[in-house]
Amino acid sequence: MAEIYDVIIIGGGPAGLTAALYSGRARMKTLLLEKATAGGQAATTDRIENYPGFPAGIGGFELTEKMKQQAVEFGADIQEIKSVEGLDVDGEQKVVTIEDGFFRSRSVIIATGAESRKLEVPGVEEFHGKGVSYCATCDGAFYRDRVVAVVGGGNSAVEEALFLTRFASKVYIIHRRDELRADKILRERAIDNNKIEIIWDSHLKKIVGNGKVEQMVVENKNSHDRNEYAVDGVFFYIGTVPNTEFCEGLIKLDGREYILTDESLQTSVPGIFACGDCRANLLKQVAVAVGEGALAAVQAEKYVEETA
Numbered sequence: 001m002a003e004i005y006d007v008i009i010i011g012g013g014p015a016g017l018t019a020a021l022y023s024g025r026a027r028m029k030t031l032l033l034e035k036a037t038a039g040g041q042a043a044t045t046d047r048i049e050n051y052p053g054f055p056a057g058i059g060g061f062e063l064t065e066k067m068k069q070q071a072v073e074f075g076a077d078i079q080e081i082k083s084v085e086g087l088d089v090d091g092e093q094k095v096v097t098i099e100d101g102f103f104r105s106r107s108v109i110i111a112t113g114a115e116s117r118k119l120e121v122p123g124v125e126e127f128h129g130k131g132v133s134y135c136a137t138c139d140g141a142f143y144r145d146r147v148v149a150v151v152g153g154g155n156s157a158v159e160e161a162l163f164l165t166r167f168a169s170k171v172y173i174i175h176r177r178d179e180l181r182a183d184k185i186l187r188e189r190a191i192d193n194n195k196i197e198i199i200w201d202s203h204l205k206k207i208v209g210n211g212k213v214e215q216m217v218v219e220n221k222n223s224h225d226r227n228e229y230a231v232d233g234v235f236f237y238i239g240t241v242p243n244t245e246f247c248e249g250l251i252k253l254d255g256r257e258y259i260l261t262d263e264s265l266q267t268s269v270p271g272i273f274a275c276g277d278c279r280a281n282l283l284k285q286v287a288v289a290v291g292e293g294a295l296a297a298v299q300a301e302k303y304v305e306e307t308a
Contacts, residue, residue, distance in 0.1 A: 003103075003104070004029075004093065004104045004105065004106065005029045005030065005031045005103065005104070005105040005106070006023070006028035006029045006030065006105065006106050006107065006300075006301075006304050007019075007023050007028050007029075007030050007031075007105060007106070007107045007108065007109060007297070007300045007301075007304070008030075008031045008032075008033065008094070008096050008103055008105040008107075008108050008109070009023070009030065009031070009032040009033070009076075009108075009109045009111055010033050010084055010087075010096065010108065010109070010110050010111060010112055011032075011033075011034065011040065011110065011111035011112040011113055011243070011276070011278070012032055012033075012034030012036075012037075012038035012039065012040060012068070012078065012111075013038075013039065013040025013041065013042055013043075013064070013111060013113045013276060013277070013289060014039075014040065014042050014063075014064060014067060014276065014286045014289040014290050014293065015111040015113070015275040015276025015277070015289035015290065015292055015293035015296075016032055016034070016038075016040070016109070016111035016112075016275075016276070016293060017032070017038060017039075017064065017067040017068055017070075017071050017293070018067065018071075018289070018290045018293030018294050018297070019032075019109045019111060019275060019293040019294070019296050019297040019300075020032045020071035020076035020078070020297075021067070021070050021071040021074055021076065021293075021297075022293070022294050022297035022298060022301075023076065023109075023297045023300065023301065024071055024073075024074030024075040024076040025074045026297070026298075026301045027075070028300075028301055028304065030075065030076040030077060031076075031077045031079065031103060031105070032071070032076055032077065032078045032079070033079055033081050033084065033096065033098070033103075034078065034079075034080055034081070035080070035081055035082060035083055035084070036080070037080075038064065038067075038068045038078055039060070039061060039064030039065065039067075039068065040064070040113050041113060041115070041116075041277075042060045042063065042064050042286050042289075043060050043061045043064045043065075048060050048063055048138055048286060049138070049141060050137060050138070050285070050286075050287070051063065051286050051287060052287065063286075081098045081099065082098070082099040083098065083099055083246075084096060084097070084098055084112075084246045085097045085098060085099060085246060086246055087108065087110075087246055087247045087250055087251075087272070088250065089250070089269060089271075089272075090104075092106065092271075092307060093105065093106065094106070094107065094108045094271060094272060096108065106271065106303075106304045106307070106308075107271045107272070107273070107300040107303050107304050108271065108272045108273070108300075109272075109273045109274070109275060109293075109296045109297065109300055110244075110247065110251075110259060110267070110272065110273070110274040110275075110278060111274070111275050111276045111278065111289075111293060111296070112242070112243035112244065112276075112278045113242075113243055113276055113277040113278055114240040114241060114242040114243060114258075114277040114278055114284065115240065115241050115242075115243065116134040116236060116239075116240055116241075117236075117238050117239040117240060117241055118236075119151065119204065119236060119238060121204055121205055121206055121207070122205075122206045122207065122208075123206055123207030123208055123209070123213075124207060124236075126207075127207055127209060127212065127213045127234075130209075130211065130212045130213065131207075131209065131212045131213025131214075131231075131232060131233045131234060132207065132213060132233070132234050132236070133233060133234070133235050133236075134235065134236050134237075135235075136150075136160035136161075136163050136164050136235050137160070137163065137285070139233070139235075140160075140163055140164050140166070140167050140168075141167055142167075142233075143164065143167050143168045143232055143233050144167045144168070145167075145168070145169050146167075146168055146169060146232040146233065147168060147169060147170045147171075147172075147229075147230060147231050147232055148164055148168045148170075148171055148172070148231060148232060148233040148234065148235060149171070149172040149173075149174055149204075149216055149229070149231050149233070149234045149235070150164065150171060150172070150173050150174070150234075150235045150236075150237060151174045151204050151234065151235070151236050151237065151238060152173075152174075152175070152236065152237035152238045153173070153175035153176070153177060153180045153181045153182065154180075154181045154182055154237065154239075155181075155182045155183055155186060156237040157173065157175075157182070157237035157238075158173070158180060158182040158186040158187065158189075158190050159182075159186060160235060160237055161173050161190060161196055161235075162186070162189055162190060162193065162196075164235070165193055165195040165196060168195065169195070170195055170196075170197065171195055171196050171197070172196075172197050172198075172199055172229060172231065173190065173196060173197070173198045173199065174199045174202055174203070174204050174218055175198060175199070175200060175201075175202070176201065176202065176203055176221060177200070177201065178200050178201050180198070199218055201220055201221050201222055202218045202219060202220050202221060203218070203219050203221055204216060204217075204218055204234070205217045205218060205219045205226065207234055212232075213231060213232060213233055213234055214230065214231070214232075215228055215229065215230055215231065216228070216229050216231050216234060217229075240277070240284070241257070242256070242257050242258045242259070242277070242278045243278055244257050244258070244259055244278055247259070250269060251267045251268055251269055251272060251274075252267065252268035254280045256280075258278065258279060258280035259274040259278055259279050259280060260280050261273070261274050261279055261280070264295070264299045265279070265292060265295055265296045265299055266299060266303075270303070271300075271303050271304075271307070273296040273299055273300055273303075274296070275289065275292035275293050275295070275296040276288075276289035276292055276293060277289060279292065
C-alpha cells in the first residue's frame with residue numbers, strides 16, 4: 001500500500017464511476033474504493049427512465065455496470081473494501097484508511113452518496129423493490145392506474161406525491177402531524193388535488209403482501225385506531241442520511257452532514273473534492289451525479305498538476 005495514487009475516489013455509484021472514467025482517460029493513476037458492488041443505490045433500481053440516451057429506460061444494474069466497464073477500460077483500478085475508516089492529510093498527500101490498512105494519494109474525490117432514511121416497520125425490507133421505493137421519479141410510471149402511498153410531510157414527500165398523481169389513480173400521504181411541513185404552495189396543491197388523500201396524525205405500522213406490496217396498516221397516534229388500506233406501492237420520503245461519517249472533523253459539513261464545496265467541487269480541504277448525493281446539492285439524480293463526477297475529476301487533475 002506504499003504506492004501513491006494521483007486520485008483516490010471513495011464510492012462507486014454513478015458519480016464515482018464517472019470520476020474514475022474521466023481520471024483514467026486523463027492518464028491519472030486512479031483507485032476507486034467501493035464497499036459493495038460498484039453502482040451504488042442506482043444499481044438496485046429496477047429501471048431508470050430519466051437518464052438521457054435511453055428512451056425505453058434501462059435497468060439500474062445494467063447502466064452502472066456499463067459505467068464500471070468504461071472506467072476500467074480507461075485504466076481505473078476498482079477495489080472492493082469493507083469500509084473507509086478515516087480520511088486525513090499528511091503534508092501534500094491524502095491518506096485513506098480502510099479496515100486493514102491505508103492508501104496514499106495526491107488528491108481524493110468523495111462520492112459516497114446518501115442513504116434513504118429507513119423506517120423500521122415490518123415489511124419495509126421484505127418488499128424493497130417489490131412495491132417499496134425511495135424514488136418516485138424513478139419508479140412512478142410503474143404505478144399507472146394503481147394506488148400508492150407516500151410516507152412523509154416535507155417538500156420532497158409532497159412534491160413526489162404530486163408527481164405520482166400523473167400515474168396513480170390514488171395517492172395517500174401518511175403524515176405524523178396535523179399539518180404538512182412542506183412549503184405553503186405545495187400544501188395547497190396537495191390538498192386541492194382530488195387524487196390525494198392525506199392521512200393525518202398517523203404512523204405506518206406494517207406493510208403486507210404476497211411477494212409484493214398489497215396492503216398497509218396505519219395507526220392514528222391520538223386514538224391508536226388502526227386501519228388497513230389496499231395499496232400497490234409505498235414511497236418513503238422521511239429524509240436521507242449522507243455517508244460522510246469517516247470525514248467528520250476534517251471537512252466542513254452542513255447541518256445535515258452533507259459535504260460543503262465551492263463551485264469547483266473542492267471541499268474545505270485543498271485537494272479533496274466531493275460529488276454526487278453526499279454533497280450539499282439541490283437534486284439527487286443520476287444525471288446530476290454523473291455531471292458532478294466529471295467536474296470533480298477534471299478539478300482533481302488540475303489540482304495534481306498545479307501541486308506537482
